[in-house]
Each structure stands twice: as C-alpha cells, then as structure tokens.
Amino acid sequence: MKIKIDQLIIYGLLFLITLTMLVPILNIFALSFTAPDRVAEVKGFTIWPKGFSLINYQVLLNNAMILKSLFNSMLITIIGTAISLVSTAMAAYTLTRENLVGRKFLMTVLIIVMVFEPGLIPEYLVIKEIGLIDSYWSVILFKAVNVYYLIILMRFFEEVPKSLIEAARIDGAGHLAVLFKVLLPVLKPAMATIGLFYAVFRWNEYFRASIYLNSSSKWPLQVILRQFVVLDDTATMLGANNLLSYNEAAQLNFEALQAGTIVIALVPVLLLYPLILKYFTKGTMDGSIKH
Amino acid sequence: MKKLIKKINEDKLLYILILPALLYFIIFHIWPMTGMILAFQDYRIIGDNVWVGLKHFRILFSSPAFFNVLRNTVIISAMKIIFFFPVPIFLSLLINEVSNPKFKKYVQSVIYLPHFLSWVVIAGIWITFLSINGSVNQLINFFNLPSVEFLTNKQQIRWVFVFQEIWRSAGWDSIIYLAAIMKISSAIYEAAKIDGATRLQQMLYITLPQLKSTIITVFILNLGFFMNAGFDQVFNLMNDSVISVVDILDTYVYRIGLVNGQYAYATAASLFKGIIGIILIFTTHFLAKKISGKGLW
Numbered sequence A: 001m002k003i004k005i006d007q008l009i010i011y012g013l014l015f016l017i018t019l020t021m022l023v024p025i026l027n028i029f030a031l032s033f034t035a036p037d038r039v040a041e042v043k044g045f046t047i048w049p050k051g052f053s054l055i056n057y058q059v060l061l062n063n064a065m066i067l068k069s070l071f072n073s074m075l076i077t078i079i080g081t082a083i084s085l086v087s088t089a090m091a092a093y094t095l096t097r098e099n100l101v102g103r104k105f106l107m108t109v110l111i112i113v114m115v116f117e118p119g120l121i122p123e124y125l126v127i128k129e130i131g132l133i134d135s136y137w138s139v140i141l142f143k144a145v146n147v148y149y150l151i152i153l154m155r156f157f158e159e160v161p162k163s164l165i166e167a168a169r170i171d172g173a174g175h176l177a178v179l180f181k182v183l184l185p186v187l188k189p190a191m192a193t194i195g196l197f198y199a200v201f202r203w204n205e206y207f208r209a210s211i212y213l214n215s216s217s218k219w220p221l222q223v224i225l226r227q228f229v230v231l232d233d234t235a236t237m238l239g240a241n242n243l244l245s246y247n248e249a250a251q252l253n254f255e256a257l258q259a260g261t262i263v264i265a266l267v268p269v270l271l272l273y274p275l276i277l278k279y280f281t282k283g284t285m286d287g288s289i290k291h
Numbered sequence B: 001m002k003k004l005i006k007k008i009n010e011d012k013l014l015y016i017l018i019l020p021a022l023l024y025f026i027i028f029h030i031w032p033m034t035g036m037i038l039a040f041q042d043y044r045i046i047g048d049n050v051w052v053g054l055k056h057f058r059i060l061f062s063s064p065a066f067f068n069v070l071r072n073t074v075i076i077s078a079m080k081i082i083f084f085f086p087v088p089i090f091l092s093l094l095i096n097e098v099s100n101p102k103f104k105k106y107v108q109s110v111i112y113l114p115h116f117l118s119w120v121v122i123a124g125i126w127i128t129f130l131s132i133n134g135s136v137n138q139l140i141n142f143f144n145l146p147s148v149e150f151l152t153n154k155q156q157i158r159w160v161f162v163f164q165e166i167w168r169s170a171g172w173d174s175i176i177y178l179a180a181i182m183k184i185s186s187a188i189y190e191a192a193k194i195d196g197a198t199r200l201q202q203m204l205y206i207t208l209p210q211l212k213s214t215i216i217t218v219f220i221l222n223l224g225f226f227m228n229a230g231f232d233q234v235f236n237l238m239n240d241s242v243i244s245v246v247d248i249l250d251t252y253v254y255r256i257g258l259v260n261g262q263y264a265y266a267t268a269a270s271l272f273k274g275i276i277g278i279i280l281i282f283t284t285h286f287l288a289k290k291i292s293g294k295g296l297w
Helices: A002-032 A036-041 A055-061 A064-095 A103-115 A120-129 A136-140 A147-159 A162-170 A175-186 A188-204 A207-212 A221-229 A234-238 A240-245 A254-280 A282-290 B002-010 B012-040 B055-061 B064-083 B086-097 B101-116 B119-129 B135-142 B157-183 B186-194 B199-210 B212-224 B231-237 B249-259 B263-292
Strands: none
Touching: A002 A254, A002 B086, A002 B101, A002 B119, A002 B135, A002 B157, A036 A254, A055 A064, A055 A254, A064 A103, A064 A136, A064 A147, A064 A175, A064 A188, A064 A221, A064 A254, A064 B012, A103 A147, A103 B012, A120 A207, A120 B012, A120 B249, A120 B263, A136 A207, A147 A188, A162 A175, A175 A188, A175 B012, A188 A254, A188 B119, A207 A221, A207 B231, A221 A234, A221 A254, A221 B119, A254 B101, A254 B119, B002 B012, B012 B055, B012 B263, B055 B263, B064 B157, B064 B249, B086 B101, B086 B157, B086 B199, B101 B157, B119 B157, B119 B231, B157 B199, B157 B212, B157 B231, B186 B199, B199 B212, B212 B263, B231 B249, B249 B263
16 A cells, blocks of 8 residues: 555645646737737636637737748758758768778867867857858758767768678768668658758847848748847737737737737647657667666 | 879868868857957957957846846756756656556657757747646636646746746656667676565666666766756746846847847857866766766766
C-alpha cells in the first residue's frame, strides 16, 4: 500500500507540472477565440473561449503586414532549412572519409567554432561589410551550419556499416551517389530530426532579423509578434486596411488580438512537434519504458 | 609530394562538398572572431580603425553602469545555477519512477514542448500568465492575498526569469539525465532489490551516484555560459521600471553597441565577457578533475 502512495504523489506532481505548461498555452488559445466584449471573463485558468468568435483572426489575417511576415517567415524557414541541411550533410560526409588530406585542419576549425563565440558587434559589422544588411540572406545564413548538428550527423555517418558504402563504390558509385543514394536514405530519421531542429530554429529566430532587416516589409512573423506583444504597438496590430474596413475597431480587444498573433506564431511549431517527438525522442522514450 | 597532390586531386569532390560549410564558418564565424580586435581600437566609418590599446577597458572599469550590469548578470546567473540546475535532475528521477508507459509518454511530450517555442511567444504567454487576471494572480487571490505585478516589480522580476527558465528548459534538460539513467545496468537494481532496498533507497544510493559524472559535465557547461544569464528573457521582458535590476551584459552590449552605435566600446564589454567565460570553464574543469577525477575532456 505504501508504494501506491509514493506512486500517487509522483504521478500527481508530474501531472501538476504538465498543467503549468498546458494551462497558459490553452489560455492563450481560449483568449484568441473569445468574443471581444467577453475578454474580461477570461481568467488565467480559462481554457475554453467565452462566446466563440473568429473576429481576432479576421482582423489579423486581413492585416497586410501579418500576411507579408508570414510569407517572409516561410521563405526564410524553407530556404534556410534546405541550405542548412544540405551543407551539413555534405560536410559530414567529407569529414567522415578516412585518409582525407587536411581532415585534422578541418576538425580544428570545427572546434574553434564550437568554443569561441564571435561578439554581437563584430558579427554585425561583417554582415554590413559583405552587404547583407536588409537582405533576407543575412537571416537565412545566420547559424547556417550548426556545429553540434554537424558532429551528431558525423557520428551517424560513422555508424553506417562500411561494407554498405564499399559495395556501392565497387558498383561504380561516386561520392555523390554514395551520399545521396546510400547514406541519406539509411539515415532518414537522423536527417529528419536535424532538419526539424533547423526549421524550428529558423521559424523562431527574431533577434538577428530585427537587427539585420531594416525594412519592416522583410520582417518575419516573430519580429512583428514582438512588436505587438512586447512593445505593445497597437497601431500596427490593426493594420491600415483594417482601420478602414472595420468601424467596430474600437470594440476590438487588444489582449485577444495579441493572443491571436501568438497562436499564429505557435501553430507551425505545434504542427511540427509530433514529428520532432517521433524522430528525436523515439530512442529516449522506448528505451525508458523497459527499465 | 606528387602522391599527395594526386590524392588531393582524386578527392576534389570531397573538398567541394565541404566548401559551403567551410565558407560559412570562415565568413560568419572566424572573420567576426578576429573582429573582436575592435575592442582595442576606435571605430572609423571611413578609413582604418585607430589603435587605442586599453582605452575602452579603462572607461568600462570606471563606469558604474558597467558594474551594475555585471552585478545583475552574476546575480541572475547565480540564482539560476542554484534554483534551476537541480530541477532537471529531480525531474528525471521522478519520470524514471513512472511505470505506466502512457503517462510517461504524456509527461515527456508536454514538458519538452516549451523548449521549441520562440522566446517572443514565451514572453507573450508569460505576460498573460503573470497579468492581473493571469493564473498566478488567480491562485494568489484564492489564498486571499493581494495581486502582484510581477513584471514591473524589482523584487520579483529576477525570480520571473528563474521560473521562466525552469518552465522552458527543465523538461528538455532532463533528457540528458534520463539517457544516463537508462544506461545504468539493471543488474545493480536487481541486486539492490534482493537486498530489500526500497525504491527511494534505490534512487538515492544507486541512480543519483551513477548520475554524478553527467551532473558534473552539465554543471561545467552551465558555468561556461555563466556570463550569458539569458539575453532573450531579459530582452523580451525588460521595461523601464525594472531595467536597473535586470540589465545584463548582453543587453548592455546590444544597447550601447547597436542602439547607441558605440561599436568599439561595446566590443570591449563583450570581449571581457568572453574571457571570463573561458576562464570559468577552464577553472571548473580542473576543479572537477581534482575533486572527482572526471572533467569535461
């Protein structure tokens, strides 16, 4: 019986911990779907909207700035992830070839990159020097190759049986064929994990975008969101078009609008999250069950 | 020599494959690293920068603003080391005690999630979470206590950072300990069970000691980041009422460097930060090696 009580306390405690994460997020969802005149009824523990309304999303998705920023975010995320994934995989392939002349030098570069962070200002000045200020490329190429992911991928490459690669080589396959037709298909889960991590990082990035991109028309969603939520910029939140088309603008609730913007920024991550769990934590979770 | 050239020529394609990554490291990482030399110069928009030696460091070390920022950085980081660091360990021990696989999966799926949210989204959620109508104040009111304005309160704001860090990262950081727990041989537990050890005893005398080297490694890594103190948190929750107690080195560098345009002076501040970081990581590494025989490398 005593063991039962121990377990009860542990289960209860863990359940409470998960609630501290779920309730604030669900609360934001509830707020965003609540009718503007009933927002005051939505308290911290409310997880269901009061008087269902889509007005917040109507306003937000009619805001040209939000639509543009969504487009920017997708552009940066898709191109950035593709570039990151391909260059990381290619680098990992070269670095795991034995007898490569200069391998030691290349590994030293990796270690230097891992240990020493360049300062914010010199980084900014380099971007300026090469003319990337106010260009999408400044944000796409920021952290384009993550050294940690590169090293993880190298480990995976090393674990692929050598016979598999040798067989392909004997059949006349070149390096490109070995990489793209032998290694990557075998390592699909690893590539998926790293790709998802790159994508989430890119989607969530806001700080470099806000310092490198001067024109607000190039801002990704996270920068716009920060403008609304952190800096309380209500004028941008409504958007010029909306002020004209909605004469009930005065009745809108900014708290609910802010919540709606958070949800828009959150949903893509929530959509990718099951995939992340599937690929990344598979080993961790399955393994933990047996004990 | 001829053989070497022939080998390089044969592997030409391999060098082309690594070229994008290498170029990226050189242009976006190593070049700006060498740019840290700006800390010893005066920045010129036109023409070469002028060498000024330690001028910026002298100004830095005689500036009360810098010392306030340094103090905030140390206090916030120390609070996190003391109050955040043990939480993932505790969490992994709790999760390890869960025998129902479905519940375990549910817990893990939920507690890893905040790690994938952007700092702006987290700030947005927390601003609502800590507002007058938010759940925290609802709870406080439930116990008949007056509401607290956490985000504009100098006494509370640093605690907000500690709890936000726990909320965001404790779950994710518990993964490394869970992985280490899984590697512990089940034979040890079997033997302990035969000897009549309770689950709590197994946790305290087997699991925890087995985690020692993982704990030390993570601790050293954390100390290496000691001077960071959480830029994104501060940057997104900072306001005029609390700036004096939350402004940290990184936000200071951003403000004087990119907002005020004092590039060289800001670089001096960030070089100072970098050097302290390196000293910290080496010191703790050697201390750990001395105490436990196991360091980071």
